[in-house]
Amino acid sequence: MVSFARPTMGGPSAYVNDFAGVLTAEQETTLNNKLATFNASTTNEIAVVTVKSMDGDYIEHYAAELFKVWGIGTKKEDNGVLLLVAVDDRQMRIEVGYGLEGTLTDAVSAQIIRDDLTPAFKQGDYYGGIDRATNSIIGVTRGEYKPEVTESLIWLTMALLVIFFQKGFIIVVIAIFVASALGQSKSWWLGGVFGVVAGVVLSVQNSLGYSPESVGTTAVLGVLGLVFDFLLSKSYAKSVSAGKSPWWSPRKSGGGGSSGGGSSFGGFGGGSSGGGGASGRW
Amino acid sequence: MQTIFSRFGKLFVVLGVLVLVGVWAVTSYNSFVAMNESVDNQWAQVETQYQRRFDLIPNLVAVVEGVMKQETAIFTAIANARQGYAGARTTDEKIAAAGELNGALSRLLVITENYPVLKSSENVQSLMSQLEGTENRISVERMRYNDTVKTYNIKVKSFPGSLFAKMFGFAPRGTFASDSAAATAPQVAL
Numbered sequence: 001m002v003s004f005a006r007p008t009m010g011g012p013s014a015y016v017n018d019f020a021g022v023l024t025a026e027q028e029t030t031l032n033n034k035l036a037t038f039n040a041s042t043t044n045e046i047a048v049v050t051v052k053s054m055d056g057d058y059i060e061h062y063a064a065e066l067f068k069v070w071g072i073g074t075k076k077e078d079n080g081v082l083l084l085v086a087v088d089d090r091q092m093r094i095e096v097g098y099g100l101e102g103t104l105t106d107a108v109s110a111q112i113i114r115d116d117l118t119p120a121f122k123q124g125d126y127y128g129g130i131d132r133a134t135n136s137i138i139g140v141t142r143g144e145y146k147p148e149v150t151e152s153l154i155w156l157t158m159a160l161l162v163i164f165f166q167k168g169f170i171i172v173v174i175a176i177f178v179a180s181a182l183g184q185s186k187s188w189w190l191g192g193v194f195g196v197v198a199g200v201v202l203s204v205q206n207s208l209g210y211s212p213e214s215v216g217t218t219a220v221l222g223v224l225g226l227v228f229d230f231l232l233s234k235s236y237a238k239s240v241s242a243g244k245s246p247w248w249s250p251r252k253s254g255g256g257g258s259s260g261g262g263s264s265f266g267g268f269g270g271g272s273s274g275g276g277g278a279s280g281r282w
Numbered sequence: 283m284q285t286i287f288s289r290f291g292k293l294f295v296v297l298g299v300l301v302l303v304g305v306w307a308v309t310s311y312n313s314f315v316a317m318n319e320s321v322d323n324q325w326a327q328v329e330t331q332y333q334r335r336f337d338l339i340p341n342l343v344a345v346v347e348g349v350m351k352q353e354t355a356i357f358t359a360i361a362n363a364r365q366g367y368a369g370a371r372t373t374d375e376k377i378a379a380a381g382e383l384n385g386a387l388s389r390l391l392v393i394t395e396n397y398p399v400l401k402s403s404e405n406v407q408s409l410m411s412q413l414e415g416t417e418n419r420i421s422v423e424r425m426r427y428n429d430t431v432k433t434y435n436i437k438v439k440s441f442p443g444s445l446f447a448k449m450f451g452f453a454p455r456g457t458f459a460s461d462s463a464a465a466t467a468p469q470v471a472l
Contacts, residue, residue, distance in 0.1 A: 060418050106415025107408040114407075275422030278411050 012047060012070050014265045015039070020050040020087040022126040031131065036265070038138050044100065045080045045268050046137060047072045048130055053088040059279050062086070063095040073097040073271020080271040081137055083130065085121075089281075092117055094137070096277040103140050109278035112136045121282040196222040310446040317434040321455060324423070324430045325373065331420040332380045336367055338416060339387060342409045346390075349400055353393055359386045377458070387413070428457040 009019055015035035016028050023031070035046050047070065054062045063084045073080025080097035081104060094109040112133050120129030196218055343360060350356075363386040367379040391410070400406045435454045438447040447453075 060421070064422060105412070107411045110407065110411030110414075275419040276415055277418075278415060 009051070012265075012268060015046060016048045018048075018050050020052045020085070022050055022085075022087055023130075024127075027127045031127075031134065034134065034138075038142075042142060043074055043077065043079060044141050045073050045271070046083070046134060047080065047268065048083045048085075048134065050085045050087060050126070052086075054086050054091075059084065059086060059089070059091045059093045060275070063093045063277075063279075064273065064275060067095050067097075067273045070268050071270035071272070072268045073099060073273075074269035075271060078271040078273070079141070080268065080273065081141070081277075082273075083133060083137070085117075085126070085130070087126075090121075091279065091281045092121070093279040094133075094277045095273050095275075097271045097273045098276075099271070100141050101274070101276045103143070104137060104277075106276055106278050108140055109276075110280070113278055113280035118280060118282045193222075193225070196225070307446055307449075310443055311450050313437065314443075314447060314450060314452045317430075317437055318452060321427070321430050321434050324427045328420065328423045328427050329376065331416060331423050332367070332376070335387075335413065335416045335420065336364065336383070338409070338412055339364065339383075342390075342406070342413060345403070345405050345409060346394060346397075346400055349397055350393065356386070356390050356393060360390060362386075424458045431455050431457050 009017070014028075014032050016023070016032045018028055031048065035048070039045055049066065063082055066084065067080070067082045070082075071080075072082055078097040078099035081100060082095040083092070084095065085092045092113060094104075094112060096104045096106075096109060116132040116136055117129040120126070120132065339360065343357060347357060360383075363379070363383040367376070367383050370376040370379040391413075394400050394406070394410075437443055438452050438454050
């Protein structure tokens with residue numbers, strides 16, 4: 001008689017949830033950092049869960065329920081993966097969210113189970129198997145969701161500013177701080193104003209007076225300022241909707257949270273899966 | 283001196299009740315329509331996965347046919363079952379045809395176990411995992427279909443909504459029962 005168990009372990013505490021106790025604290029932290037870094041650069045969410053037993057449930061059903069309850073992957077992209085290991089039942093499953101089925105296909109999942117997990121698990125090397133499997137999953141899904149073009153344009157604009165202001169990096173640093181202020185507002189005319197003001201200041205400083213050079217510089221800087229602010233506002237809005245602070249904002253440095261703290265995990269994004277992936281036993 | 287209300291009082295009350303019932307009927311109707319659409323939509327998801335399996339099978343057959351030359355019976359069965367699915371029009375026909383196809387496919391998979399050469403072939407492994415993945419997707423979508431139908435049925439059967447449902451023609455819908463073929467495990471002829 002098969003019983004359909006409901007996963008009863010509550011919510012996720014991190015990317016790696018070792019309920020079966022087969023990983024050391026150090027291994028867990030290393031693995032967690034790897035997955036957190038991968039999430040920061042691609043927004044893909046990989047969850048690793050080990051349980052002692054599924055109490056008679058099918059691993060397909062158990063994994064599907066857990067995936068649904070935890071909502072792995074962002075809501076918009078459904079880019080989540082669940083690597084579930086049931087230690088006493090000697091079964092594992094890779095459950096893939098809708099958004100990653102294109103690269104992490106059923107066949108690839110089955111291959112990862114065959115080549116990365118099964119041989120290691122047969123030897124009792126849980127960490128080794130999971131480590132290799134997550135590396136494979138990362139390799140396969142890395143290219144799926146690229147950072148948008150706006151990010152590169154911001155770099156370009158900053159480079160242009162540096163070229164214009166040959167006086168040095170102080171200007172760029174000031175620009176970055178101003179950028180935070182500019183970006184956090186949705187409107188982008190402020191950047192244009194700032195550009196024009198900078199142009200006027202420059203012209204006065206270089207004693208250009210009212211001449212084609214000064215007008216030209218002011219105009220170019222005004223346009224650059226507008227574009228810059230527009231890109232920053234877009235990038236900020238996008239980051240906020242993804243739940244992170246953008247990489248160019250010095251105020252909240254999100255990058256520092258992943259090393260060691262563990263307090264920065266805020267849960268998964270609410271993605272869903274359609275039953276794709278593969279199961280195996282060892 | 284009689285006020286309008288005292289003269290037409292009863293009429294107003296009756297009118298008021300009629301208006302209320304009318305509004306109730308309209309909201310009920312709309313919710314039935316919405317729920318019905320959800321059920322249809324979820325059925326479309328199930329069909330998508332059936333179609334996916336339908337499309338994958340020829341690949342597997344092409345790879346194993348060369349090695350399993352003498353197993354003509356099973357390949358004929360599969361070809362017939364595929365034709366049956368392609369020709370099915372109504373939902374019930376489709377469910378029945380999908381069940382037949384599932385049965386034929388399971389028999390093929392069991393027979394493949396007897397051919398170690400095939401089992402270790404990467405092509406076959408890849409196709410098998412695709413088929414297994416599709417089977418899992420089918421069961422996930424069927425489960426969701428059953429959940430959606432359950433919600434719809436509750437709405438349609440509960441009193442007093444059931445009165446409106448009958449009036450507007452919304453009947454309770456059936457859930458997926460397991461295929462009769464699934465109850466008997468496929469036998470391997472040795």
